[in-house]
Every structure is written in structure tokens, then in C-alpha cells.
Amino acid sequence: MTDILVPQGQWEPDQEAALATWLYGEGEAVQKGVTVAEIMVEKTSFEIPAPASGALSISVREDEIVLPGQVVGSVE
Amino acid sequence: MASTQERDLVRRLAHAISAETAVEDGSGQQAIDDDDALLEKVAGLPSGSSCLRIWENRNCLVTTRPIARRENFAESAELSARSGWPVHVRSSGGTTVIHRPGILNVSLAVAGGADRVQPNASYSDLSALLQTAFHKLHLEAFVGPVGGAYCDGNYNLCVDGRKIAGTASRIVRRKNQTAYICHASIVIYGSPERDISLISKFERGVGLDHIYATSSHTSLANIMGLIPV
Numbered sequence: 377m378t379d380i381l382v383p384q385g386q387w388e389p390d391q392e393a394a395l396a397t398w399l400y401g402e403g404e405a406v407q408k409g410v411t412v413a414e415i416m417v418e419k420t421s422f423e424i425p426a427p428a429s430g431a432l433s434i435s436v437r438e439d440e441i442v443l444p445g446q447v448v449g450s451v452e
Numbered sequence: 453m454a455s456t457q458e459r460d461l462v463r464r465l466a467h468a469i470s471a472e473t474a475v476e477d478g479s480g481q482q483a484i485d486d487d488d489a490l491l492e493k494v495a496g497l498p499s500g501s502s503c504l505r506i507w508e509n510r511n512c513l514v515t516t517r518p519i520a521r522r523e524n525f526a527e528s529a530e531l532s533a534r535s536g537w538p539v540h541v542r543s544s545g546g547t548t549v550i551h552r553p554g555i556l557n558v559s560l561a562v563a564g565g566a567d568r569v570q571p572n573a574s575y576s577d578l579s580a581l582l583q584t585a586f587h588k589l590h591l592e593a594f595v596g597p598v599g600g601a602y603c604d605g606n607y608n609l610c611v612d613g614r615k616i617a618g619t620a621s622r623i624v625r626r627k628n629q630t631a632y633i634c635h636a637s638i639v640i641y642g643s644p645e646r647d648i649s650l651i652s653k654f655e656r657g658v659g660l661d662h663i664y665a666t667s668s669h670t671s672l673a674n675i676m677g678l679i680p681v
């Protein structure tokens with residue numbers, strides 16, 4: 377199992393980030409490197425790539441506030 | 453039907469932004485997707501490269517992926533489409549906005565090099581470009597939030613305390629380069645009241661109860677004295 381992490385150092389610490397969208401559903405197969413989710417900060421979107429190939433497991437729902445380094449899901 | 457003066461304002465502002473860039477006539481979703489294609493293209497160019505698009509779109513609402521995944525999206529979008537305002541989806545942030553003749557879209561994609569790019573930096577080039585263009589029309593535009601505006605954000609372009617342009621950006625990492633695109637929708641002419649009514653109707657349909665104020669918005673035509681509000 378490989379954790380999917382919110383990227384670090386891409387926005388200021390006082391800026392609020394939200395997990396805007398999962399582009400794949402729970403249990404769906406994803407390939408390493410594809411964008412599986414998007415983070416929104418100040419109307420700026422960032423991509424989260426799949427860290428490995430496998431089945432997606434989602435642990436943070438859309439619109440939830442997230443912190444850099446936080447685990448938001450995994451690929452098994 | 454826009455007046456000759458209103459259309460002239462579109463041309464004047466577009467020329468002030470970039471005399472070398474033709475204004476594209478967009479065709480709905482494709483015009484929106486072209487921004488994503490532009491970003492991918494620029495991401496493959498040497499660091500410091502940039503590409504500018506200036507475009508108008510057909511009548512449509514443009515919402516975000518999170519809103520498009522809400523319950524009742526399909527029904528609300530269908531209702532909007534039936535009234536002549538199809539709903540398209542963009543990849544950048546914010547909430548629902550409107551595209552139509554009289555709203556000038558400007559997209560600037562930049563190859564940012566190896567370093568990471570912060571959100572505020574992704575807005576700075578386009579904000580400066582637009583502020584310079586407004587200055588050529590003898591208008592001072594400021595960057596900041598406007599309470600009560602639809603798709604409000606910290607990087608709106610404002611004149612006289614009202615929002616005249618909304619902005620959003622997208623930052624991607626491709627190979628060893630960060631690339632970003634910043635997009636602005638500038639209201640040149642048309643009724644902010646009608647724009648808000650259309651957006652609010654669609655958003656209510658997907659369960660969002662945002663309340664927007666007409667007084668938070670303005671247009672270039674209004675500022676230049678073409679249309680009394």
C-alpha cells in the first residue's frame with residue numbers, strides 16, 4: 377500500500393487548502409503518475425499524482441480542508 | 453445586441469492587453485479546454501516561455517469540477533441549457549462564472565522552470581498585464597477581494613471598489629518543470645444583474661445558496677459611462 381500525500385511547500389502555510397476533487401472513484405484502478413485528485417488553494421488548483429499503480433482507496437472526502445503532508449488516500 | 457461602442461471597447465481593451473494577439477471566438481467547452489492544452493504545450497517549452505490567449509466565448513456558464521460532481525448537477529445544467537445557457541466545466545478553481553460576448557477572457561500560460569510556483573506568483577504576471585492595459589485606458593485597477601461578488605477571490609481585478617475581472621489559476625508539474633496558467637474573465641459590457649441571476653439559478657439547483665450583490669460588480673462600459681447602472 378502506498379499513501380497518497382498532500383504535496384508540501386507549494387503554498388504559504390497560512391493559506392487554506394481543500395481537497396477539491398477526486399478524479400477516480402473508490403476502488404478504481406489507477407496508473408502511477410496519473411492525476412487522481414486536485415487540491416484548491418486561493419482559486420488555484422494543484423494536481424496530486426498517483427504514487428503507484430493499483431486500486432484507489434479514498435480517506436478524505438471532497439471539500440475537506442487538508443494540510444501539507446497529510447495522507448488523503450492510498451493505492452493498493 | 454451589443455452597440456458599436458460596446459464592441460469597440462472589447463477591441464480597445466484587447467489591443468491594450470496585446471496588440472499582437474487576435475481575439476479568438478470561442479465555441480463553448482472547446483474554448484475552455486484550449487486553456488488546458490495551452491498549459492500542456494507551454495509546460496514543454498523552455499523555462500521563461502509564455503503564451504497568451506485573448507478570447508470571447510458563446511453564452512454559457514462555466515463551473516468547477518467539484519460543483520459538477522454535486523447531486524442534481526445534471527438536472528440544473530439541463531435547465532440552464534434549455535434557457536440558452538449550457539453549463540461547461542473548467543479545471544481551475546473558484547465557483548461558477550459566466551462566459552458570453554462582452555466578457556473578454558485572457559489566459560496566460562508560463563513555463564516556470566524547475567522551482568515550485570506559489571499561488572500568488574501564478575497570478576502576478578497576468579494581474580500586472582491587465583493593470584497596465586487598464587492604465588492605457590486611463591483607469592486604475594487594483595487586485596483584491598470584493599465581498600458579495602460571485603466567484604470572489606483575493607486576486608480579482610477591481611475598479612472603484614467593484615469587481616471587473618475574476619481570476620483563477622492552475623499549477624502543474626511536468627517532468628522537471630513547473631508550469632502554470634492564469635485566466636481572467638473581464639466584464640466589458642452587459643448586465644451584472646442578469647449574470648448573477650443566471651449563476652444563482654444554476655447554483656440553487658445544485659444546492660448552493662450563495663448570495664451575490666449586483667453592486668459588487670461593474671463593467672468597463674459602465675466605468676466608461678456607456679451604460680448607467
